[in-house]
Amino acid sequence: MLKVPEHQVAGHIAKDGRLGPLVDDQGRFFKPLQGDARGENEAKFYESFSSNKNVPDHIHGYFPVYHGVQLVEASDGSGKLPHMVLEDVVSGYVKPSVMDVKIGSRTWYPDVSEEYFNKCIKKDRATTTVSLGFRVSGLKIFDRQESRFWRPDKRVVLAYKADGARTALRKFVSSNSVADSIPDCAFASEVYGGSNGILAQLLGLKAWFETQTLYHFNSCSILMVYENESGDDAPRARVKLVDFAHVLDGNGVIDHNFFGGLCSFIKFIQDILESSENCCENGH
Ligand SMILES: O=P(O)(O)O[C@@H]1[C@@H](OP(=O)(O)O)[C@H](OP(=O)(O)O)[C@H](O)[C@H](OP(=O)(O)O)[C@H]1OP(=O)(O)O
Ligand SMILES: Nc1ncnc2c1ncn2[C@@H]1O[C@H](COP(=O)(O)OP(=O)(O)O)[C@@H](O)[C@H]1O
Known part of the structure; x- marks a missing residue:
């Protein structure tokens, strides 16, 4: 069951029926692809970056791990939408x-x-x-x-x-x-x-x-x-x-x-x- 992130501090927030990111309890952050070029561009970046051998290993550690794009139920009730599946950077933190x-x-x-x-x-x-x-x-x-x-x-x-x-x-x-x-x-x-x-x-x-x-x-x-x-x-x-x-x-x-x-x-x-x-x- 996906839920609204508790510790999101900026950006588009999934509240009051709006489209925004969701998290699961396995440490994954689901960021919806915005309908315009932005979503496509970000997913394209993650695809390119995560397999880019010219990026040193330790630099990959500065980026959320990317697990591809998945269709999941969107936060705004509009049905299934593509979401980038990312490492939830704050998962595992209590306070x-x-x-x-x-x-x-x-x-x-x-x-x-x-x-x-x-x-x-x-x-x-x-x-x-x-x-x-x-x-x-x-x-x-x-x-x-x-x-x-x-x-x-x-x-x-x-x-x-x-x-x-x-x-x-x-x-x-x-x-x-x-x-x-x-x-x-x-x-x-x-x-x-x-x-x-x-x-x-x-x-x-x-x-x-x-x-x-x-x-x-x-x-x-x-x-x-x-x-x-x-x-x-x-x-x-x-x-x-x-x-x-x-x-x-x-x-x-x-x-x-x-x-x-x-x-x-x-x-x-x-x-x-x-x-x-x-x-x-x-x-x-
Ligand atoms: O809509 P706003 O005014 O909250 O602007 C968003 C920005 O919020 P801000 O007011 O600067 O904190 C927001 O900035 P943050 O992620 O909050 O730093 C983004 O710039 C967002 O655009 P995009 O998804 O990066 O293209 C911006 O969203 P768009 O308006 O471009 O959809
Ligand atoms: N991978 C992530 N793990 C945990 N929190 C994240 C992650 N990506 C973004 N966030 C949270 O969501 C906020 C907005 O993210 P961002 O990617 O800037 O969205 P937008 O494109 O809506 O501006 C960040 O300030 C942060 O709090």
């Missing part, structure tokens, strides 16, 4: 904190319609996409003080300026209540830092983007997740890429848009990590 960060200083790309370009540029300018090279698209944080999840409204998230994005990234790794005005960043070193932490994973991804010319990842997101369940020692911090509806062939050209945005995002994470380390060393 995950999750954040979707759309990478790039533009979400449009050459040859899109004027209408799509206008829609994208408007959002890119209104958010931190143009100014920072990334924007927070959605997040959900487990507030350990209150013992409940906190998920800010989409309109609030899309209105973040640089300070708002920085605060969200600080709150994401804090032990005090999300309602406190100063996030303590108590989990920064274990979630962002360390040899398996988010920063190390982002740097691994960056190294590939320094040279890869196979694909251009337009409008693609980094999904970050870690576990808050007490008793679970390791935070199991993870970085995965999602949303390939607008990926194009790289044609031998570096993906400057994604690469630049990723570098900027990494700098934000590094700064938070450094300031949290200084703060502990100084005893406050």
Whole structure:
């Protein structure tokens, strides 16, 4: 029996009779193919990427495993529709904190319609996409003080300026209540830092983007997740890429848009990590 994902933080959501992704209890995420070229394009990307021998093995680990396309009962009651069957990145987490960060200083790309370009540029300018090279698209944080999840409204998230994005990234790794005005960043070193932490994973991804010319990842997101369940020692911090509806062939050209945005995002994470380390060393 498929159900609406509990920990989805952005994108089209399967509620109120709308079309959106579903999950099973075996760790699979079913993303419906949108009726236009986007669905086809994303499925085509997964087909190409999952069998692409030019992509190093460790890089495949940054992407959800792809299990093909299946006809399943859609969330909007319209009957059976094709869905991409993907690894559910948050399956196995009990109390995950999750954040979707759309990478790039533009979400449009050459040859899109004027209408799509206008829609994208408007959002890119209104958010931190143009100014920072990334924007927070959605997040959900487990507030350990209150013992409940906190998920800010989409309109609030899309209105973040640089300070708002920085605060969200600080709150994401804090032990005090999300309602406190100063996030303590108590989990920064274990979630962002360390040899398996988010920063190390982002740097691994960056190294590939320094040279890869196979694909251009337009409008693609980094999904970050870690576990808050007490008793679970390791935070199991993870970085995965999602949303390939607008990926194009790289044609031998570096993906400057994604690469630049990723570098900027990494700098934000590094700064938070450094300031949290200084703060502990100084005893406050
Ligand atoms: O419809 P909206 O305004 O929520 O826009 C969707 C975006 O939500 P946002 O407002 O940026 O958080 C949404 O962004 P997120 O996945 O939420 O980051 C997508 O850009 C989506 O387009 P596509 O499926 O990638 O082509 C966008 O959907 P379409 O409007 O292109 O169908
Ligand atoms: N493979 C996945 N596993 C778990 N959650 C996912 C996966 N793919 C997407 N999501 C969730 O769904 C959200 C929207 O995904 P996305 O692919 O961007 O959809 P859309 O095309 O509707 O924008 C993400 O922010 C994330 O919360």
